[in-house]
Amino acid sequence: MTADRAPAPSGARVGPGSHLLVCGGAGFIGSCFVREILAVRDRTRVTVLDKLTYAGNLANLAAVTNDPEQAARYRFVRGDIADPAIVGPLVAEADAVIDLAAESHVDRSILDPSAFLLTGVLGVHVLLEAVRRESERAMTGERRDADGRRRPAPRFLQVSTDEVYGSIEEGRSAEADPLAPRSPYAAAKAAGDLLVQSYRATYGLDVVITRGANTYGPYQHPEKLIPLFTTNALQDLPLPLYGDGFQRRDWVHVADHAGAIAFVLAHGKSGEVYNVPGGGERTNREIVAELLDVLRKPWTLVRSVPDRPGHDRRYAMDGTRLAALGWRARVQFDEGLEETVAWYRDNEAWWRAARGPEWDDYYSTQYRERFAASVAAPPGPATRTADGGWAPDRDE
Ligand code: NAD
Ligand code: TDX
Secondary structure, three states: OOOOOOOOOOOOOOOOOOEEEEEOOOOHHHHHHHHHHHHOOOOOEEEEEEOOOOOOOHHHHHHHHOOHHHHOOEEEEEOOOOOHHHHHHHHHHOOEEEEOOOOOOHHHHHHOOHHHHHHHHHHHHHHHHHHHHHHHHHHHOOOEOOOOOEOOOOEEEEEEEHHHHOOOOOOOEOOOOOOOOOOHHHHHHHHHHHHHHHHHHHHOOOEEEEEEOEEEOOOOOOOOHHHHHHHHHHOOOOEEEEOOOOOEEEEEEHHHHHHHHHHHHHHOOOOOEEEEOOOOEEEHHHHHHHHHHHHOOOHHHEEEEOOOOOOOOEOOEOOHHHHHHOOOOOOOHHHHHHHHHHHHHHOHHHHHHHOOHHHHHHHHHHHHHHHHOOEEOOOOOOOEOOOOOEOOOOOO
């Protein structure tokens, strides 16, 4: 039998007029979340706390800062979620904390895991301690608004990932399945996810967790598969496909992922974990063939390069729990991919800036030896034939 503490008193649910602290709000998914929340114009205020690592980019929030009504409800604070002196006062002001701050690229975690652990474990711990303090102040009646009225404890939403389940060859991972992360990135995310659950069980914090699928869309850093291959193809540069390219991912559009986070924040049951699947399961080969089609570029750009160590073969999640709460993904993958590829084609200044000074070092460390050992990728994006060969590429 478990003996979870009751949650701290919770009054007003997060809704119109709330003040949200969005950690990692200058990144890919975080900036989409902020843009979508503020565009509703329902008096919600947002403070973004972001360290502005190589992946953080204030240009992602230009739609907010260029709109006077939205800008008046928005504040940016540059800082580290692992710094208690910055985090404490911001959490004290907030009605809810949404944590999207993370080092997010698996390949970089293989090159050097340390930053992943500092943000993904210690950073999450610092946020939770601040939420715990505010929850205690709410219980004692010390947490009050400017008019002296009692304020409920802040809600904490942790943005976790499908990668915490590890690779799943068949079927779909459900929220109660054991976590089996296999990269330093995924292990740091699993540690953060479990820490959040432990603060619920031990201190009764009002927490919810989302585990999102592979996400794609505008403003994603060009290190990730879809923007990397799109921006390389636009320049007729080779595309480094890891291993045989038959790894499978379930893809969710960033607007759907951000929408699911907002939905769980408002309606999620305290203490619950929610998978956020996308309904767009594809092999990497299928993705690459599709984006080359949109760009009218040839398959001959694709190079088979040595695989990512510990490469997870497949991610797929069961979305029954989130669907029962009333949420549905809206963007069909084929349309979303076409629109995303077109966005990169039309926003060259954005991705050229993201492929800035730091990029060349990273790209060379990550791909130079791989390209040296590469071979032309066998054609056939979709299927392997029964005799182990390759089905013909539909473009060839
Ligand atoms: P991203 O790398 O684009 O953005 C991360 C943001 O966090 C950046 O703005 C960065 O500056 C900021 N940040 C990093 N360390 C920080 C720190 N210590 N303090 C404050 N800010 C810091 O990542 P993303 O793809 O937008 O992912 C956001 C979250 O969603 C992450 O937690 C990631 O694990 C999770 N997630 C991502 C995907 C995906 O496919 N991209 C899927 C599921 C879950
Ligand atoms: O150069 C590449 N070649 C290649 O074949 C890159 C960058 C990727 N790949 C493959 C590896 C994966 O099978 O493409 C697939 C997708 O790779 P990434 O874009 O690096 O994403 P992934 O490793 O699946 O992780 C993503 O989804 C879960 C996000 O980066 C994580 O932040 C999220 O938690």
